[in-house]
Amino acid sequence: MESTKALIRDEVTSLPIYNAGLHPETLKRRLGLAHIVKLDSNENPFGPSPRAIEAVRDVAAGLFRYPDRDETNLRAAIAAHLGVPGARLAFGNGSEDLIAIIYRMVVRPGETVVTTVPSFGLHQICAQVLGAKAVTLPFTADWQFPVEAIVAALARRPRILILSSPSNPVGVAMSERDVDRIIAATPPETLLIFDEAYVEYVDPAVRVDVLARLKTYSGPWVVLRTFSKAYGLAALRIGYGVAHSVDFIENLYKVRSPFSVNAAALAAAQAAFADEAHLAKVTGTIRENRQVLAAALAAQDYALAPSQANFLFVDSGRDGAAVAAALRGKGVLVKPWLEPGYTSFIRVTIGTRAEGEEFLAALGEVAPTLAAAS
Structure with a gap:
């Protein structure tokens, strides 16, 4: 280990590990889940043309x-x-x-x-x-x-x-x-x-x-x-x-x-x-789903940034990593933000309308437990 540390430049060893999303198959095996809602990597849920x-x-x-x-x-x-x-x-x-x-x-x-x-x-x-x-x-x-x-x-x-x-x-x-x-x-x-x-x-x-x-x-x-x-x-x-x-x-x-x-x-x-027709259909649907999910979260008093992308940046009101972990147990993947000053936030990809509803249901289930724990 010491020889490796001496070999690698300090600029590299001091870097943070990139916070990548989890692969759904990995999580299925780890938690024994048959169904995953993957909303952590800003992917297009409707697929390519x-x-x-x-x-x-x-x-x-x-x-x-x-x-x-x-x-x-x-x-x-x-x-x-x-x-x-x-x-x-x-x-x-x-x-x-x-x-x-x-x-x-x-x-x-x-x-x-x-x-x-x-x-x-x-x-x-x-x-x-x-x-x-x-x-x-x-x-x-x-x-x-x-x-x-x-x-x-x-x-x-x-x-x-x-x-x-x-x-x-x-x-x-x-x-x-x-x-x-x-x-x-x-x-x-x-x-x-x-x-x-x-x-x-x-x-x-x-x-x-x-x-x-x-x-x-x-x-x-x-x-x-x-x-x-x-x-x-x-x-x-x-x-x-x-x-x-x-x-x-x-x-x-x-x-x-x-x-x-x-x-x-x-x-x-x-x-x-x-x-171009496929792109227009996908982006139009994502914009509609973004508006629906943002309105639902705002109605539950979650603060969120005004998004023009295929995700929402949501202040969970508590440790975002704990929220993401609790949702993971329900088979819902979101990305906790780890930068100092923003660790209460989670980033939620806009998926299908059904995936958005599953996320909201899971969030509703875990929120009371997390609130009691804090």
Whole structure:
């Protein structure tokens, strides 16, 4: 053990373990349960487009070949849809793969990465593993982006500002005014990253076209998206990014693994991206279910952040880990938030209407016991 500790860099041994969701089969075996309601990993309960499933079947016979390193067909489809040159697109093994690659490209030991708190853990972890400092800015009391604090932090010229909108785990999305103020305040030596993993779930009436607002910005930027959430391809691990320049993408591909995206993921993503009707149906249903579940929790006096994603960030009023453990005993998985200052919160994925009802029933069963224990 001592030799291992001496071998590994301190930046690595001091990292927290990523708080991943539990696999349902693991929990079934552990607790002897036949049925699990999995609401801890922000997955799409309705699954991918049938076209994506068929596309995976079609590529199976060619699995002895390496995938298309240039992602030719998918690149062309997304570029045409977004109205950007294909050479400014990058693909990775999930959008978090691209985050890690970009950090390795640009972040040096001792430099600063700025993000919000609570936030997606890898926004901080990928900085810390490189010996950089992660500066975290809390959301306002009414769960708005801390724009004033962000602007002040940008004045100190950090290497990266990374913001998820909708935010994970809070769910709140930036307004046009928020985006414009942040872009205007970003110095040219700061890489501005917008992580839009959940953007497809935003109500169309309030969705901000960040790419359009970046068109006149001359500094470096990246917008990240994924096929894991709304497109239902979490198991295949594929995400993409749009960057400010071709040169940035060329250098990213020098750092990226040569065949980072597998052939099944490429085929499924292309088919899923083309099936706009399936995406619209899924996201519309999730928005409806989100509204129903949020109203039910509010009616029971639970405080929660205003979400535009496929999850709710709920203040349980007690230790969130204890609530999650009690719900787990009922076969319902939610994610307790472990960041200091937010440990009473649980993040609840928006599932089917039936799954939401099962969660509410289980919460009603365990709440009195937890209240008595506290």
